[in-house]
Structure formats: C-alpha cells, structure tokens
Amino acid sequence: MIEFHADDYGLFPEASRRIIECANDGYLSGISIMPNSPRLEECMEILKKECKKELKLTIHLNLVEGKPLSPAEEVPDLINEEGNFDISFEEILLANIIPGTKSDIKAQIKTEFKRQIDNCLKYFPGGKGIRLDSHRHYHCIPLIFDIIDELIKEEGYDVTSVRITREKPEFYKGILKFEYLKPLNVVKAILLNTLCFVDKIRHGDLYSLYNSDFSGVMFSGHMTYKNLVRILKNISSNRDAFKENIELLFHPGAVLEEEDADLITDASDASFMTSGMRLKEGEAVKRVRK
Secondary structure (H helix, E strand, O other), rough: OOEEEEEEEEEHHHHHHHHHHHHOOOOOOEEOOOOOOOOHHHHHHHHHHHHHOOOOOEEEOOOOOOOOOOHHHHHHHHHHOOEEEEOOOOHHHHHOOOOOOOHHHHHHHHHHHHHHHHHHHHHHHOOEEEEEEHHHHHHHHHHHHHHHHHHHHOOOEEEEOOOOOOOOHHHHOOOOOOOOOOOHHHHHHHHHHHHHHHHHHHHHHHHOOOOEEEOOOOOOOOOHHHHHHHHHHHHHOOOOOOOOOOEEEEOOOOOOOHHOOOOOOHHHHHHHHHOOOOHHHHHHHHHHHH
C-alpha cells in the first residue's frame, strides 16, 4: 500500500484546504498536523466538514515554526526575544557532543513535545494509537529520538509509528531523468539516512514501529508529476526491493494569502511554504489519480 502523505496541515485554513483538495480530488491519504498552530482547532473542524474521506493523522512535532505551547520561561533556549522558535537542526545536533548543553536543551524539548502531543490527543480516536514525525525531520536527530523514546515510556503514549526518513536508492533509479535534482537535498538525504541508522542502533524497538519505506527528502518541495511518475515506475518495476507499505511525502499546502504569509516566523519556512512548487506538488497528487 502506498500512502500519499502531506505535511504541515493546520497552520492556516486556506493552505489546509489546499491539502484537503488533494484528498478529495487525488490520492492523498495521510496528513501531519502542526501541534502548536493557533489555528489547528479551526483547521481540524474544516477537515471534519470538508474532507470526503478519512485520512491517517500524524503529529508533526515542531521546533521551527511559530511559538511553543510551553511558557517562555520553561523553554528559553528554544526561542528568540519575540518568543518564536529559534533553534536550528545543527544546534541540536551539536548538543549531542558539546559538554554542558545536552541536558538543558533535552529537558526543554521534552517539556515542549509533551505539550504538543497532549494538545493533539483529542484528534486520535481511542484504540487506534498515534503516529509521530516532525517539521524538517528534527526527530531523526539522536537526541530527539531519545526524547521520543523516553516520553513514550514515561507517559504511556500509544505510539504506533514514528517516521523513519531513510530513503532507498531504488526509488531514484535513472536519477538524471528526474527534474529539480538539488545537491543540497542529496546531502540532506545522506545525513538523515545516517542519523536514522544511529537511531536504529540506539532504539531498535522504536525504530521498528515504522513499517513503511519512505521517499520525500531527495525531492523535498519538488515532488512534481514527472518525478512522482518516475518514482512510481521504479516501485512497480522493482517491487521486491520495497516493503509492502510505502510513504510518499508531499507539501501541497501552499500559503498564498498575504496575511497568512506575514505570520510565518521562520525565514526558510516562509520561502518554502509560499513557493509555487507547492501547487505543483498538489497537482501531482491529483493528476496521478487521473
């Protein structure tokens, strides 16, 4: 089974409606919800009323965009003077090895993640468990994977899946025939593959909860129709190389409304979320159905 999955649901209503269109008119079957969004409850009500099919939900743990759910005094190292998240992937990665920083940052992230998970539990029906991933794949950093493992054990969360962003090269056979191949995404894919390998060694049981193969980093923001068709052909022609379940990641929730774009707090997020490529990703999910 292939799950067509969209990240970043719930940040803004109109952007979220563009994601719902991919479910109603296309193959989209799963979404990750932004747990700290001030508009999340409104967007979840829109999902309930306007989406024509039931989608798989995942909590999109977030240390990048917007404000934390925790009081500022509880997470001072995660935010800037305006109270918005301001801690990079690299800073957390370095906290694993720099003496004196790991324990403070770890405790603050753990505090915030507990609030984010608790804020979303009401959207998960009893008995079905919850799924976890993260904005910009921060959860692949071993320190954060440690935190997730601890929270599950300490809080008794019924977590049924944590996304593992290890991409098999078989997805990308004939790589030169793809479009929008960017060296930076290749580096990101290699880095995340490496970090997930470390996570597997440290937390094999948690790692094994994810029973899907994954594609979405190599062409992050550029999962166009052409690229999607090539990936699907590679899956079809070499099916034995893949698990039964496969997750293909998209970002079709384009933020086109100026008043919403002005509220995006992270500069990289602003350029990524307002990009017209997000519309192309949405069209890919809808067009492939036809």
